Structure formats: C-alpha cells, structure tokens
Amino acid sequence: MNPYEILGINKNASKEEIQQAYRKLAKKYHPDQYGNNPLRDLAEQKMREINEAYDYLMKNNNSQSYNSNNYSGSYNNHSSNDYASIRADIDRGNISSAEQKLNSINVRNAEWYYLMGRVNYSKGWYDVAYNYFNNAYSLDPSNFEYRDALNKMSRNNSSYRKPYYSERRSDPDMCKICGTLYCIDCCCECCGGDFISCC
Incomplete structure (x- = not known):
C-alpha cells in the first residue's frame, strides 16, 4: 500500500487535497475519541500510518512521484x-x-x-x-x-x-424428581395409601 492509497487520494492530488484527506482521516481515527474502547489500539495504528503517509507526501509533494523504495510505512516492519x-x-x-x-x-x-x-x-x-x-x-x-x-x-x-440454557439436556433434574415424588405421595395419601412413609 502506498501513501496515496492510505489517504484515499489519487496520485495527482494537490497539496490542498492531501491536507483535506489527512484532516478527514485524522478526525475519524484519532485515538482520543475511542477512550477505553478496544478499538483504540487499531485507531492508534491507523493514525500512525496516516501521519507517515501525510508526512511523506508533504515532504515529497513537489516531485509528484511516489517511489515505493523511498516510502516504508510502519506496516512494513514485518x-x-x-x-x-x-x-x-x-x-x-x-x-x-x-x-x-x-x-x-x-x-x-x-x-x-x-x-x-x-x-x-x-x-x-x-x-x-x-x-x-x-x-x-x-x-x-x-x-x-x-x-x-x-x-x-x-x-x-x-x-x-x-x-x-440451550445446551442443558432435557433430563429431569433433582428438583423435578422431588416435586414429582411429593405430588405422588399427596395423591396416595388422599386415597388412603402412603407412597413415602416418612412424609
């Protein structure tokens, strides 16, 4: 990626167009507006690239020729x-x-x-x-x-x-089992029997 692509401008851009593009991107990616957001690191990285591209183009604006051998942004560290x-x-x-x-x-x-x-x-x-x-x-x-x-x-x-809750199996848990046994015991006692003798 070359500095023109980073700033989103064509290779024939004027100094004013370079500055406009820089200001627009700086507003968008300035890390201060991200606070504690996890994207802050990404914004800082992007802002470094924007600054390097802007500095390169402003220093070399008179030549109007981009040479990839002369420009190496931070993304080229690896x-x-x-x-x-x-x-x-x-x-x-x-x-x-x-x-x-x-x-x-x-x-x-x-x-x-x-x-x-x-x-x-x-x-x-x-x-x-x-x-x-x-x-x-x-x-x-x-x-x-x-x-x-x-x-x-x-x-x-x-x-x-x-x-x-969607991964829980439909097998009855202990509470359901105890509740069911209690209901059976109550019904049996109403009819004169006793399903669970201790209750």
Whole structure:
C-alpha cells in the first residue's frame, strides 16, 4: 500500500487535497475519541500510518512521484515472509509457533488480526476469533479473505455462542424428581395409601 492509497487520494492530488484527506482521516481515527474502547489500539495504528503517509507526501509533494523504495510505512516492519511463515505454521497445525511469532510482532495491521483470528479459531476460542476477524475486516474491508472469514463466523455465530440454557439436556433434574415424588405421595395419601412413609 502506498501513501496515496492510505489517504484515499489519487496520485495527482494537490497539496490542498492531501491536507483535506489527512484532516478527514485524522478526525475519524484519532485515538482520543475511542477512550477505553478496544478499538483504540487499531485507531492508534491507523493514525500512525496516516501521519507517515501525510508526512511523506508533504515532504515529497513537489516531485509528484511516489517511489515505493523511498516510502516504508510502519506496516512494513514485518515482511510478507513473516506472515507467510505464520500462515504455514497455522496450516500445518503448529498453532503455538504461529501464536508466538504473532505475539513478537509489535505493529498490528489487518493481516496480524486475521492470522490471530485463525490461531484462536484453531484453538476453539470462537468468540475471540470473531473479534480478531472483525478487527481485520475493519482495517481492510476490501480484503476478500478477511470479509469471508468474518461472514463465516457471523453465519455460524448461533452455534458458536449457544447460551447455557440451550445446551442443558432435557433430563429431569433433582428438583423435578422431588416435586414429582411429593405430588405422588399427596395423591396416595388422599386415597388412603402412603407412597413415602416418612412424609
């Protein structure tokens, strides 16, 4: 991703258009408006990317030429090879290695959240996985893989998040058994018999 894409502008954008795009995104992603919200970390990451892209474009605005070799945003701290290695670990079922590698990465972009979602899904922690997939999709809604993972989790949400009472079996519990026996005893006593002699 290049700085123009981060700010959502075309490569021929003027200095004023760059500034307008920056102000719009800064209002949207400024971490102060997220308070204690769990999305605050994502907003901080996104804001760092926006600031780096803006600084780069403002310094190099006269040249009007973007060179990917000159620009490396914070999201490039870990190469795609790192993520490919983590994907390979997940595919081989080596979840602990994948999780350890992910935890060593400080910059958490959409790919990081997606892979951490896969790790948690593999561990059977579906609620946690859903949150990570949701964060990945929020950071990069155009990515089909992230959207597909989130949609699958959403479709299966009812089976992942069954409430306790729906999983209880229909076997009678002790209270129902005692209540039934008490009723039988009362009926028997009304008819002159005694089902439970102690009551």
